[in-house]
Amino acid sequence: MALSELERELALRLSASRIFRHIEKLCDFGPRPLGSPGHEKSIQYFEEELKSYGADFETADFEIAVSYSTKAELKLISPEQRTIECLANYRSAASPGGGLKADNVIDVGHGTEKEYDGKNVSGAIVLATEGSGHPVTKSELAAEKGAAGCVWINRQRGRRISTYGLARYGSKIPIVSISYEDGEFLRRQLSRNPITLVLRVDTDLGISTGEHVIGIVSGQKRPEEIIILCAHYETVPGSPGANDNASGVAIVLEVLKVFASYQPSRTIWALLSTGEEGGAIGMRAFVDGNKAKMKSVKAVLNADVLGEGTKLVIYKEGRWPNRTVQASDALNRIVSEAAGDLGYHLVPAVSAMGLADTEAFIEAGIPGAWIGRRGWHYNHTAEDVPETIDVNGLKVAADILTVASLRLDKSVSLDSL
Numbered sequence: 001m002a003l004s005e006l007e008r009e010l011a012l013r014l015s016a017s018r019i020f021r022h023i024e025k026l027c028d029f030g031p032r033p034l035g036s037p038g039h040e041k042s043i044q045y046f047e048e049e050l051k052s053y054g055a056d057f058e059t060a061d062f063e064i065a066v067s068y069s070t071k072a073e074l075k076l077i078s079p080e081q082r083t084i085e086c087l088a089n090y091r092s093a094a095s096p097g098g099g100l101k102a103d104n105v106i107d108v109g110h111g112t113e114k115e116y117d118g119k120n121v122s123g124a125i126v127l128a129t130e131g132s133g134h135p136v137t138k139s140e141l142a143a144e145k146g147a148a149g150c151v152w153i154n155r156q157r158g159r160r161i162s163t164y165g166l167a168r169y170g171s172k173i174p175i176v177s178i179s180y181e182d183g184e185f186l187r188r189q190l191s192r193n194p195i196t197l198v199l200r201v202d203t204d205l206g207i208s209t210g211e212h213v214i215g216i217v218s219g220q221k222r223p224e225e226i227i228i229l230c231a232h233y234e235t236v237p238g239s240p241g242a243n244d245n246a247s248g249v250a251i252v253l254e255v256l257k258v259f260a261s262y263q264p265s266r267t268i269w270a271l272l273s274t275g276e277e278g279g280a281i282g283m284r285a286f287v288d289g290n291k292a293k294m295k296s297v298k299a300v301l302n303a304d305v306l307g308e309g310t311k312l313v314i315y316k317e318g319r320w321p322n323r324t325v326q327a328s329d330a331l332n333r334i335v336s337e338a339a340g341d342l343g344y345h346l347v348p349a350v351s352a353m354g355l356a357d358t359e360a361f362i363e364a365g366i367p368g369a370w371i372g373r374r375g376w377h378y379n380h381t382a383e384d385v386p387e388t389i390d391v392n393g394l395k396v397a398a399d400i401l402t403v404a405s406l407r408l409d410k411s412v413s414l415d416s417l
C-alpha cells in the first residue's frame, strides 16, 4: 500500500530534534526509579508538555512496597584480598548481617536450568553472566537450586555494571552485578583454586507510589474507542535511561503532539508508565485496576528501547520459562506494513524477557504490539546517556508509530484485531 497524503503530512510534522530534546531533559532529571526525585520531576515535565500540546491529561496511581539497597559490597578474601566494584540489583534481598560469606563459589555460566546440572550450589554464591533469560526467572532459579547469593557478570567488555529489577516482591537471595572484566578475574581465580567471597547487600523497605501519566487527544467520531501508545519512563537505579526508556517516552510524546494537531476519529492516549523494570508491575496494576475502561481499549502500541542499537524490531512473542505470550499478529502486520510503506525495515523478533508493558494488556485480551531495538550496549548502566542516541533513528520509530496509529484510527472497525 502506498502512503496517503495525510500519512505523509503527519510524518513530516514529526521532529527528531524535538524527540531528542525530551531525552536530554529526562536524563537531566537523573535516574528515575520509583520514589526518586527524577521520577517526580518527569511527571511534572509530562504535564507541562501535554498542556502545551492542548492535550488533556490524567494520572493513575498505584502503591507498591519496594526494597532499596543502601549498601552493596563484594569482597574476595581468599586466595587474595580484593574489593570488587558492584551494584545491588533493584529489589535485591538483603544479605545476613555482616555479609554472606561463602567458600563455595560456583560458576553457572549464564545461569540457565541446564547449567546447574551436576552442580551442588547449596549455600553457594553463584557467578552467572547476564542475558539468556529474564533476570527475574534467573534469580528465582538460583534461589530454587539452593544458592545463597548471586553475582551477575556483565556480558560486554567496558567495565560497565548493569542492574535489573527483580519483580514485585524482589529476589529471595542477595544479588549484585559486576563488570565483565571483574567477572573474568573471578572466573580465572576459580579455575585454579576454590575462592571465598563475602557479599553484602543492605536494604531499606519503603512504600512507593507509582504514577502513570496519560495524555489524551479525544476522538471526534468515536471517542469511546481508545488507541494507546505507551512507554515507560522509570529507570533502574543509577541509570539515566536515555535508551531505556526516555527514547520511547520522547517518541510517544512527539506522536501525541502530532495527533493533537490533527483531529483523530478515535481517542488517542499517550500512556507514560512506571513500574516496568522487573516485571511490568505498574502496567499490571493499571490494567487490573481499570477493568471497565479497558473494554474501550482497541489496540496498544508499546515503544521501549528505540534510541540505540542495531536492528529495529517488532516482537511477535515474549518467552518465559513456563509460558509464552503472543503479540497480536494482526496488529504486528499493520505496524510492519506501515514501516514497509515508509521504506523502512522492521525485523520480527522473539523476546527472552516477556513482552514488557504490552503483556498485561495482551493477557486481558487487548491486542498489543511492541517495537524496540536490539543490539544495544548501555541499557541499565550509568552510560545509558543521550550521547549514545541515534537521533534520526528516533524519527524512524516515530514515523512508524504515527502511520500505524493513523491507519488504526482510519479503520472501519478494530474488532477483528
Ligand SMILES: [Zn+2]
Pocket: 232, 244, 245, 276, 304, 305
Ligand atoms: Zn525498558
